[in-house]
Every structure is written in C-alpha cells, then in structure tokens.
Amino acid sequence: MKHNTKRLIYWLPRVLSIAFALFISIFALDVFGVGYSFGETVLALLMHLIPTFLVLIALVIAWRWERVGALLFVVLAGLYLSVSRAESWSWIIAGPLLLLAVLFLFDWRVRTQAQTGL
Amino acid sequence: MTTISPETEQRLRQLFRRFNRFMLLMWRLGLGRFINFLPDGVGRIMVIEHIGRKTGQVRQTPVNYAEIDGDIYCTAGFGAVSHWYRNLLARPQVEIWLPDGRFHAHATDITNEPNTLPILRQVLINSGFAATAVGVHPKTMSDAELAAVTQSYRLIRFTRQQPAPGGPDLLWVWPALLGLLLGIVWFKRIYAEEDDS
Numbered sequence: 001m002k003h004n005t006k007r008l009i010y011w012l013p014r015v016l017s018i019a020f021a022l023f024i025s026i027f028a029l030d031v032f033g034v035g036y037s038f039g040e041t042v043l044a045l046l047m048h049l050i051p052t053f054l055v056l057i058a059l060v061i062a063w064r065w066e067r068v069g070a071l072l073f074v075v076l077a078g079l080y081l082s083v084s085r086a087e088s089w090s091w092i093i094a095g096p097l098l099l100l101a102v103l104f105l106f107d108w109r110v111r112t113q114a115q116t117g118l
Numbered sequence: 119m120t121t122i123s124p125e126t127e128q129r130l131r132q133l134f135r136r137f138n139r140f141m142l143l144m145w146r147l148g149l150g151r152f153i154n155f156l157p158d159g160v161g162r163i164m165v166i167e168h169i170g171r172k173t174g175q176v177r178q179t180p181v182n183y184a185e186i187d188g189d190i191y192c193t194a195g196f197g198a199v200s201h202w203y204r205n206l207l208a209r210p211q212v213e214i215w216l217p218d219g220r221f222h223a224h225a226t227d228i229t230n231e232p233n234t235l236p237i238l239r240q241v242l243i244n245s246g247f248a249a250t251a252v253g254v255h256p257k258t259m260s261d262a263e264l265a266a267v268t269q270s271y272r273l274i275r276f277t278r279q280q281p282a283p284g285g286p287d288l289l290w291v292w293p294a295l296l297g298l299l300l301g302i303v304w305f306k307r308i309y310a311e312e313d314d315s
Binding site: 026027029030032033087088089092 | 129132133136139140143144146147287288291
C-alpha cells in the first residue's frame with residue numbers, strides 16, 4: 001500500500017472525528033441569546049457540550065488505541081439510538097459515529113498488517 | 119392532501135425541526151449567505167423572526183423562499199397547524215433575514231388569491247430536497263397534480279419594508295475558535311520544546 005494511502009487511512013478518521021465534534025458543538029450554541037445569566041450560560045453550555053466531550057474522549061483514546069476507540073464510538077452510537085428511541089432522524093448522529101468506528105478499525109487493521117508484513 | 123402517510127409526515131416534521139435548528143444556528147453564526155450557495159440541493163433558506171401568539175416571545179423559523187418581483191414568498195408545507203404560520207396570522211409584522219440583509223416585512227396569507235400556483239411552484243422548486251422528501255415534485259408535476267398535493271399548503275407573501283438593525287449574534291464564536299486553535303498550537307510548541315530540552 002502506498003505511503004500516501006496509509007497516511008489518508010490514518011488521518012481520515014481523526015480529522016472526521018474533529019469535524020464531527022465541531023458539528024455537534026454547534027448545537028450547544030443554542031444557550032446564547034435566551035436570557036440566561038453568565039453563570040447559567042456557562043452551566044448550560046457545559047451541559048450542552050457533554051456529547052462533544054464524549055466524542056473527544058473517544059477520539060483521544062482512539063488516536064492511540066484504535067480498537068478501543070472504535071468500540072467507544074459504537075457504544076456512543078448505541079447510547080444515542082437508545083436515548084432517541086432509534087427515530088429515523090437519530091441516524092444523522094448515530095450514522096457518523098458508526099462510520100468513525102469503522103474507519104478507526106480499518107486504520108488499525110491496515111497498520112497491523114503493515115507491522116506483521118502481511 | 120399530501121402524498122405521504124401521517125406517520126411519515128410526523129417523522130419528517132421531527133427531522134425538519136432538527137434541521138431547522140441547525141440552519142438557524144448557521145444564520146446566527148453569520149453563515150446565512152453560504153447556506154444558500156446550493157439552491158438545488160439545500161434550497162433557498164431565509165429566517166422569519168416572529169412573535170409567539172401565546173407567549174409573546176421572539177421566535178425564529180428558517181423556511182424556504184422565493185423572491186418574485188421584489189416580494190418574498192414562502193409556504194407552510196404542513197398546513198395551517200404550523201405554529202409559525204399561526205403566529206404570522208396573529209402578528210403579521212415580522213422581520214426576515216435574507217442573504218442580502220435583514221428587513222422588516224409585512225406577512226399576508228395569499229393562499230386563496232387567484233393564480234398563485236406558479237408562485238407556489240417556484241417556492242417548492244427553491245425548497246431543494248424538502249419538497250421531494252414529502253413526495254412533491256414541482257419540476258415535473260402538472261398544474262392539476264401540484265394543486266391536488268398542495269391543497270393544504272399555505273402561501274405567504276412578505277412585503278419588504280425598511281432594513282432592520284442587528285446582525286448575526288454568534289459572530290464572536292469565530293475569533294474565539296481561532297484563539298483556541300492558536301492556543302493549542304502554542305501549547306504544543308512549548309510542550310515540544312520542553313521535550314527537546
């Protein structure tokens with residue numbers, strides 16, 4: 001496999017995870033402009049950012065241990081689907097999480113094969 | 119009459135509610151012009167700022183629109199049950215956010231006026247994937263077919279008045295984000311230098 005392809009497989013799930021974290025962070029901005037005090041705004045923002053923090057934790061783990069991170073992404077997708085009762089719209093969030101899990105697993109597989117010389 | 123079942127309609131309303139929340143935040147972040155870059159896909163989207171008829175609170179609703187001869191038109195595709203539509207009937211003086219600025223406007227329900235089908239067709243064409251999602255194909259349907267499937271739709275005309283003050287209230291997010299990124303880069307450099315020494 002070419003060096004550039006390997007780099008792409010390495011960076012794609014990581015960059016997409018950051019983009020996804022940014023995407024879900026946008027929804028936390030709802031807390032501004034609704035008349036909260038400063039303290040209430042900070043608290044509401046932190047609560048609204050919990051999904052982002054979870055994605056970032058999964059990303060930090062997946063960066064080093066792809067398989068564990070992939071599992072965490074699957075767990076997050078499952079949690080989201082169960083909380084949202086698997087309504088069709090919930091796949092907008094759960095779908096990318098599952099995709100990230102697959103991409104991290106693929107990265108792990110490619111790197112393992114390269115290390116074992118297969 | 120619509121071409122979809124009530125269950126599907128309910129699901130689509132939920133989906134659009136979430137999509138609208140995202141679109142509204144895009145406008146508040148100052149990206150309103152950019153989300154109108156792909157009219158065939160996403161559609162042309164503006165925001166109506168109206169007053170809740172029960173609460174008296176300011177509400178913002180993103181909708182698809184068409185501009186014809188200087189007037190702005192939009193439709194309530196889920197019919198007269200839409201809250202924003204009922205708010206407009208109660209208080210027709212609104213503010214509209216368009217890619218070229220914010221304007222005070224007066225809303226009028228013109229559903230029952232004659233010869234409005236071409237206008238409704240243009241609004242639906244400008245709605246991108248939304249019309250297709252509910253089984254309406256404005257580019258290919260005949261007038262009779264379109265009139266039949268849009269029987270419950272409401273058509274609203276906005277007469278633009280003077281420009282409204284104000285702008286995107288979340289613009290500060292961009293410099294804050296840039297500052298955060300620069301902070302991370304700076305922190306990484308310091309960390310790397312410490313590692314080297």
